[in-house]
Amino acid sequence: MNTLVQLLLRPLRAWLLLPVLLLPLSVQAQAAPTPGCDDFLAALTNKPDFIEYQGCRLEMRTHGKPLVARYRVDGAAAALAESYLRRQFGIAPLQYQCCGWQTPPQFWRDSRTGDGYMIGFGSEETLLSSRSQWDQIPSFHVRIERYTEEP
DSSP states (O other), X not given: OOHXXXXXXXXXXXXHHHHHHHHHHHHHHXXXXXXXXXXXXXHHSOOOTTEEEEEEEEOTTSTXXXXXXXXXXXXXXXXXXXXXXXXXXXXXXXXXXXXXXEOOOEEEEOTTTOOEEEEEEEEOSOSOOSGGGGGGXXXXXXEEEEESSOO
């Protein structure tokens, strides 16, 4: 390649590398906390220790633009988590359907603030269809959505 072409391509290479160089900054920006996004279970109730908060984020592309908090529960504690969620938020019992355990989504409104929440609870995909086998399922997951706009 001649020298003139190399000189002309040098600025282009810099522009092509710019997104790669800025990647760590964009990853850090995504990790920044979202205002109002929090451990909803801890804020609303006395969250038990067996429900592990995994994080919260705003889902802009979803209807109602919910703030979504995610939680993890060991299979051995799934019955305790189900009891807690039924007592606190009125969710239905877990049922086995097709490939895993799940509840239908449950809407709940905080009487103090008027905020609405959608609560879901379910397992990973599994063929274990008996409640007595829950301790063999690695984890169950709780998802709580707080809408930032009326759905």
